Amino acid sequence: MTDTQLVVGAAIVEGGRLLAAQRSGPPALRGGWEFPGGKVDPGEDERAALVRECAEELGVQVVLGRQVGGDWPLPSASPSASSNASPGGYVMHVWLASVVAGVPRPLEHLALRWLEPHELYDVPWLAADLPVVAAIEKLLPE
Structure with missing residues (x-):
């Protein structure tokens, strides 16, 4: 991915519930x-980057399961990635x-x-995250 900046995100699920985080900026x-989640630093393994980001942003240690989907495109001015991307x-x-x-x-x-599964759309998700929410919705128990 030489021309593309990789950003990683965690769909943290506990007891059938999904954790959502409200942005503070920009x-x-x-x-x-x-x-x-956030950007993957040069030379950093993307899974390790996600574990690091969860520790920095949430103060927790996570274990990762399976990947949800493949490449989810983000706007070119993604706030999750630094300006040097x-x-x-x-x-x-x-x-x-x-x-x-x-x-x-x-x-x-x-x-x-x-x-809860019936509350997934009760918050105003960022547009780029909505397709991921739809994919995760299919994985949660009803």
Whole structure:
């Protein structure tokens, strides 16, 4: 992926509920909801990056399960990636994840919310995350 910046996201599921995180910035996206995660640093394994991001953003240790879908395209001005990313655009990889140590806290977000399957669309998800929510919805128990 030489022209594309990779961003990783965690679909943290516990007791059939999905964890959503409310963005604190940038201003254009403040208040929108997303999957915790962030950019993969050069030379960093994407799964290791996601584990690191969950520790930094939520204060938890996670174990990753299977990947959800493949490449999820993001807008070229993705707020999850730094400004020094390549100009070729952004793609997100998302994994199912479980918390194995700690309790999620909004260290870099405005708020966190556990969503029951019937509440998945009760928050205003960022547009790029909506197709991922739809894919995860099919994996959750009813």
